[in-house]
Each structure stands twice: as structure tokens, then as C-alpha cells.
Amino acid sequence: MTQIEEASRSTGLREWLLSNEPQSARQARLGRAYATWSAFRENRLAMLGLAIVLLLVVVALFAPLIATHSPNVQALGDRLQPPSAAHWLGTDEFGRDIFSRLVYGSRITLYIVVLVTLTAAPIGLLIGTVAGYAGGWGDAVLMRVTDIFLAFPKLILALAFVSALGPGIENAILAIAITSWPPYARIARAETLTIRNSDFIAAVKLQGASAARIITRHVMPLCLSSLIVRVTLDMAGIILTAAGLGFLGLGAQPPLPEWGAMISAGRRFILDQWWVATIPGIAIFVVSLGFNLLGDGLRDVLDPKHRS
Amino acid sequence: MDAMIRVKGLNVSFGEGGEALRAVDGVSFQVAAGESFGLVGESGSGKSTVLRALSGLNPNWTGEVEIGGEAQGGRRDKSFYKTCQMVFQDPYGSLHPRRTVDSILREPLAIHRLPDADRRVTEVLDAVGLGPRFRYRYPHQLSGGQRQRVAIARALILQPKILLLDEPTSALDVSVQAEILNLLKRLRAERGLTYVLVTHNLAVVAWMCERIAVMNRGRIVEELTAERLRRAEPEHPYTRQLLAASIGYDRQAVETFQDY
Numbered sequence: 001m002t003q004i005e006e007a008s009r010s011t012g013l014r015e016w017l018l019s020n021e022p023q024s025a026r027q028a029r030l031g032r033a034y035a036t037w038s039a040f041r042e043n044r045l046a047m048l049g050l051a052i053v054l055l056l057v058v059v060a061l062f063a064p065l066i067a068t069h070s071p072n073v074q075a076l077g078d079r080l081q082p083p084s085a086a087h088w089l090g091t092d093e094f095g096r097d098i099f100s101r102l103v104y105g106s107r108i109t110l111y112i113v114v115l116v117t118l119t120a121a122p123i124g125l126l127i128g129t130v131a132g133y134a135g136g137w138g139d140a141v142l143m144r145v146t147d148i149f150l151a152f153p154k155l156i157l158a159l160a161f162v163s164a165l166g167p168g169i170e171n172a173i174l175a176i177a178i179t180s181w182p183p184y185a186r187i188a189r190a191e192t193l194t195i196r197n198s199d200f201i202a203a204v205k206l207q208g209a210s211a212a213r214i215i216t217r218h219v220m221p222l223c224l225s226s227l228i229v230r231v232t233l234d235m236a237g238i239i240l241t242a243a244g245l246g247f248l249g250l251g252a253q254p255p256l257p258e259w260g261a262m263i264s265a266g267r268r269f270i271l272d273q274w275w276v277a278t279i280p281g282i283a284i285f286v287v288s289l290g291f292n293l294l295g296d297g298l299r300d301v302l303d304p305k306h307r308s
Numbered sequence: 309m310d311a312m313i314r315v316k317g318l319n320v321s322f323g324e325g326g327e328a329l330r331a332v333d334g335v336s337f338q339v340a341a342g343e344s345f346g347l348v349g350e351s352g353s354g355k356s357t358v359l360r361a362l363s364g365l366n367p368n369w370t371g372e373v374e375i376g377g378e379a380q381g382g383r384r385d386k387s388f389y390k391t392c393q394m395v396f397q398d399p400y401g402s403l404h405p406r407r408t409v410d411s412i413l414r415e416p417l418a419i420h421r422l423p424d425a426d427r428r429v430t431e432v433l434d435a436v437g438l439g440p441r442f443r444y445r446y447p448h449q450l451s452g453g454q455r456q457r458v459a460i461a462r463a464l465i466l467q468p469k470i471l472l473l474d475e476p477t478s479a480l481d482v483s484v485q486a487e488i489l490n491l492l493k494r495l496r497a498e499r500g501l502t503y504v505l506v507t508h509n510l511a512v513v514a515w516m517c518e519r520i521a522v523m524n525r526g527r528i529v530e531e532l533t534a535e536r537l538r539r540a541e542p543e544h545p546y547t548r549q550l551l552a553a554s555i556g557y558d559r560q561a562v563e564t565f566q567d568y
Contacts, residue, residue: 199402
């Protein structure tokens, strides 16, 4: 009986969300979001990607509750133990529990990903939309600057920045952000060029809207979905660059349990104690794959050009 | 005559130097307050270019343009847009795809900081024959005719005196065309609007306008009243040819056509 009631309530909610005659702006927005979610849910691989990313977030949030040991306490008597009941994923060369370090390392990975996204994506969006909308010499100047940044190999430029600024996680993030905005600027500009001459932009111009208002309120929302897709697909690259910097000793410094640095420390024992380097490697692989699957799924629902 | 729009020697060119194309060449006309003026011509005759210059969308023109008694330059100030608004040809391209009808209609009110946004949106939706049911829909949930009504509502919400209509019905189904034309006619009568209607459809101008200018290759070749157009007695041979072409395909007539 209660099951039937629940079912009817949920179909009521569904109908409310998918109504063709929304009663309020909120209902219209939620309905749109629900339609996008329904399309996204169809894609199993994308759901797997979302699950992996959500798992990363949950693990990072509740690291102290999930970890079985402290990530930094050394126990030299237990060094290089294989996986066992006491140490699920074994121990490293200082006897630290690898599972716990992995769990705490997810915080660093998430920190890098979030900070790079929050700095690089808005910079790219702003430069791209302004260049695309302004046109003329403003466009030329902004895009040549973008080209210069694009001409450098990403990792090498990041390396140069980190060695100039000094090693450390913040500098690594800064270096990655500085090297990853140009593609976002290009995408935003390309989108803006297709939007700027459309009639709906002409219509807002004829209402007396300023260029700043047109860019922020009318152009940017339309660039956002392709940018979100691209950023999500780039997450894997960002994680790998951060891990690469960590591996080279230029990213997170010991004893921070950064995954790339963990691989770097474990490579000396790779033949005899394979788990020390392999397990953080698997973690990087899984999270990168998760972001890629999520990005692919998002592209299918958000990017109208790819929609069938 | 109390002229709402006065255009004298309007020239618009695209490109520069020897390759410059003169899209509009010395066009002059006047539109009285409350009058409906039609600009007709074939594709590429420069009729839409005249409209874009009037509206301020294309600032690169020379000549004299006076709107609402004030001389206009290439750039317009904010108050100009409260006098003069435009309805575009393609209702599928003229509404922002990610905004609801409500948000599309609120935007001009926000730009001009007008109070009572809620009441104004309700009123204008009512005026164009769309009830409150349509208020929170996205453009993709509307038909072509409904979209064009939203576009008209957006143009009206600032309560302009002049509406520039750029082929407002040519992208619509024939059955919907008549509804939109009747709506435009009613709105003009109710609000005392001045129309400049650009179209290639002679039947539409004859129904909508009192005076008509026929354009060909950037020039106005003839100005006549709707009455004379309806009686099919234009003076200029180009207009006669246009009239013959609008009646339907006639092999004999087509063979006599020439370039003007």
C-alpha cells in the first residue's frame, strides 16, 4: 500500500519536473536539469565515471574515518610489508600504511583538481569570450598571447614554473593552471564566434545592453557546457601532470602522501615489493579513467553538436 | 506631415576600396507617426540593410537619419532603444536557447531598470495572445508562431513607438503567418505604433502597409500607396515585374523578365 503511494508520489514529481507548463522559474530550471540527468543516466559508462568521481570526493571528505592508520607515522619495523589483514595494501619503505596514504592522498588529488579548475577555467572563459566578442585587434592580441602559451609543451612549461617558484604543491597547482587555460580560451572563443552574430544577441543589443552584460549574461552561459565537458576530460591530464611533477620531486613534498610522489618513492622496489609503486599507480589510473568517462557522458548530454 | 522616421541619402557599403559593395545607395523616405510603411524587393535589394542601419545594428552608414524627431548617429544611446525596437525574421534564432520566456522578457526591463517587472511581463504576454501558461517555458517548448509572439512581446515590453519588422512572417507556416500579421495589425491600432515592414511578399505589404517603397539594387525605384499596389497599377516596370512574379510561376512572363 505504502509502496503504491510512494510510486504515485514519485510519478507525480516526475510529471511536475517534466511539465510542459512550468508554473515558476524554479520548476522550469529543475525540469531542465532533470531532463539532462535522465539522458545522462542512460549512459552506463558515464554513470561508472560519476561513481568513481563521487567515491573520490567521499573518500577525501571522510579520510580520517576511512583510513586505518595515520598516513605519516613511520614504523620501520613494518617496512615493505606485503598486503595483509593489518595493512590492506601493504606498507612502504618507512612502514607507513599504503591504504591510509592513498586515502589521504585523494585529498591532495582533489585539491589540485579543484584549484586548477577554479583558476584555469574562468581565466580561459573570460579571455576567450572577450576576444571572440570584441573581434578586431583585441581578439588578435588576446589570441596571440594564447598561442604563445599553447606553443610550449605543458609539462615542460610547468616544470620551468615550478623550478622558478620553488617546489611545493601550491606552486605545482599554479604552474598547471598557467599552462592549462589556453585550450579553454580557444574553445570559448570558437563558441563565442558562432553566438555573437546570432539574432538573439542582436536582440539584446537592441535592448541597450552593454558589451559586458552581453558577454557575462548571454554569451558565457552558452559557452559553459562545452567548457565543462573539456575541463572534465582534462582532469585526467591535470592529475597526471600533478603526479608527474610529484614523481620528479617538484610537486608535493614529503611526507605528503601525493600519489605521484608515492610512485616515485616506490620505483626503487618495483621488482621485489611491487605494491609500493603499483597501488598509487592504479589509483591514478582509476581516477583519471573516472573523469574521462564522466567527461564523455557529459559531452553526450551537454554538447548539442554531439547529440544524435 | 509629422514624421516619426526621416531618412535622407542613406548609403551603406560593405567592404572597402575598389571591392566595396554599395548595398544601399542614396535611399530617402519618410514615415509619419502611426503609419505603416513597407519596404519590398527581391533578395539582396538592400531592404534589410536599411532596417539594420535604422535600428543601430549596423553603425557604418552615411546620410541623415532622424528617428522620433532626433538626428541619429552610428551609435545609439540607451534611451533610443525605448523608442525603437525590432522583430527579427527567424523566431528560431532570435530567442536565447537557455532562457525561459520569463527571463527573456525580463532582460530589457532589467537593462532599463524599470519597476514592476512582474506585472509588465504578464501584461505583454497577454497582449500578444500568450497566456501565463507559456511564461516559464524554454524556446524549444514553443512552436514557431509562439516564438514569434514572444519576440514581438520582447520588442513591445519597453513600450516603443516604432517597430522595425524584418520579414516577421516569412519563416512561419502559412496558417500561422495570418495570425501573426493580424496580431501585428491589432497591436498597431491599440498602441498607435509606427511600423517599418521589410518583406519580399507583396500580399503581406498590401495587407499591412499604407505606403510602400520598392527597392532594387540598393535604390528605391518607386514609392506607391497600398491602394495602387492592390489595383496592380504601379508605374515602374520593375515593380510590375515583381508583381507578375508574385502571382505565380508563369513561363511566358518569366521569359520577358529583365534585369533592372
